[in-house]
Amino acid sequence: RVFTTRKMPRAGIDLLEAEGHTVTQWQENRELTEAELIAHSKETDGILLSGRRKVDTAFLEACSHLKVISLFSVGYDNVDVAAATKYKIPIGHTPDVLSKATAETAFLLMIATARKTFYHHKRIAKGEWDFFDPTAGLGQDLHGKTLGILGLGNIGFEMAKYCKNAYGMDVIYHNRGNNEQAEKELGAKKVSFDELLAQSDVLSVHANLTNELKGIFNTGAFGKMKRNAIFINTARGGIHNEEDLTRALENGTIWGAGLDVTNPEPMDKNNALLDMPNVSVLPHIGSATKETRDAMAALAAVNLIAGLKGEKLPKCVNPEVYG
Numbered sequence: 504r505v506f507t508t509r510k511m512p513r514a515g516i517d518l519l520e521a522e523g524h525t526v527t528q529w530q531e532n533r534e535l536t537e538a539e540l541i542a543h544s545k546e547t548d549g550i551l552l553s554g555r556r557k558v559d560t561a562f563l564e565a566c567s568h569l570k571v572i573s574l575f576s577v578g579y580d581n582v583d584v585a586a587a588t589k590y591k592i593p594i595g596h597t598p599d600v601l602s603k604a605t606a607e608t609a610f611l612l613m614i615a616t617a618r619k620t621f622y623h624h625k626r627i628a629k630g631e632w633d634f635f636d637p638t639a640g641l642g643q644d645l646h647g648k649t650l651g652i653l654g655l656g657n658i659g660f661e662m663a664k665y666c667k668n669a670y671g672m673d674v675i676y677h678n679r680g681n682n683e684q685a686e687k688e689l690g691a692k693k694v695s696f697d698e699l700l701a702q703s704d705v706l707s708v709h710a711n712l713t714n715e716l717k718g719i720f721n722t723g724a725f726g727k728m729k730r731n732a733i734f735i736n737t738a739r740g741g742i743h744n745e746e747d748l749t750r751a752l753e754n755g756t757i758w759g760a761g762l763d764v765t766n767p768e769p770m771d772k773n774n775a776l777l778d779m780p781n782v783s784v785l786p787h788i789g790s791a792t793k794e795t796r797d798a799m800a801a802l803a804a805v806n807l808i809a810g811l812k813g814e815k816l817p818k819c820v821n822p823e824v825y826g
């Protein structure tokens with residue numbers, strides 16, 4: 504018995520049903536409550552979890568019988584991994600299959616922001632395509648500029664490749680470890696966080712949200728960035744302080760921002776960022792292509808099936824459960 508917290512792509516459900524599992528899907532177009540999640544989880548052996556509902560000690564204590572929790576995401580910041588490990592519950596996630604789609608979203612936000620795309624689109628819709636003024640509504644070039652990446656894993660690497668190949672951008676990055684492949688193939692250079700801030704023309708975030716990174720892009724950080732800098736975040740909204748970002752954009756401390764993730768989500772429709780010409784916002788659609796969502800659903804199902812059989816999950820966040 505399996506419970507999914509969203510209506511999942513058939514690609515995942517078919518795999519589960521082919522294995523003989525009974526799948527119950529949350530059908531409503533709203534996030535289920537903590538109590539509803541616990542109630543449904545108690546009736547099942549494994550859950551396929553999508554959305555921001557927390558897997559914390561309270562949940563794990565109530566549902567310690569679960570054989571597996573399979574996330575429909577690469578990010579797992581909503582999960583208390585140490586607590587899950589303590590309860591010997593393996594957590595699956597969906598890395599790799601969404602790397603290109605997410606990097607494409609970062610790439611499109613970079614271009615959309617540099618060329619004020621959404622602003623110009625809105626101008627036409629408002630009937631403001633009138634007199635040609637060669638000095639108005641100007642964007643900025645991207646070719647030959649420096650791309651800085653915070654968190655050069657699989658998604659960051661794809662973004663770096665797009666930027667290098669399309670615009671000949673120099674790539675610098677800040678990461679815990681070294682990314683030798685990116686250094687060799689793209690000439691990427693590892694720098695300190697302060698150097699990343701000071702040298703990037705475009706700074707794109709591709710890191711997991713950890714306690715260390717919570718709100719790391721704040722007034723202090725924006726103040727160290729170039730005035731022409733474009734800030735891109737397709738990772739998690741919690742990595743930037745949104746009030747500080749808004750102020751930095753209003754004051755011209757940095758030039759622009761492209762966000763696929765906000766804090767909070769969903770973003771309020773009256774948010775000041777939505778009226779800024781140098782800002783592009785998307786509603787967390789990084790992985791939202793048909794092919795990628797099917798691949799994520801299939802991988803989440805494969806993780807779930809393995810967990811229900813008591814086998815190792817192919818993509819496990821806490822392999823220490825097997826130790």
Ligand code: 8YV
Nearest residue numbers: 553554575576577578601790
């Ligand atoms: C998901 C994501 O769409 O993978 C992630 O971490 O943020 C997105 O791909 C989202 O988490 C829905 O589960």
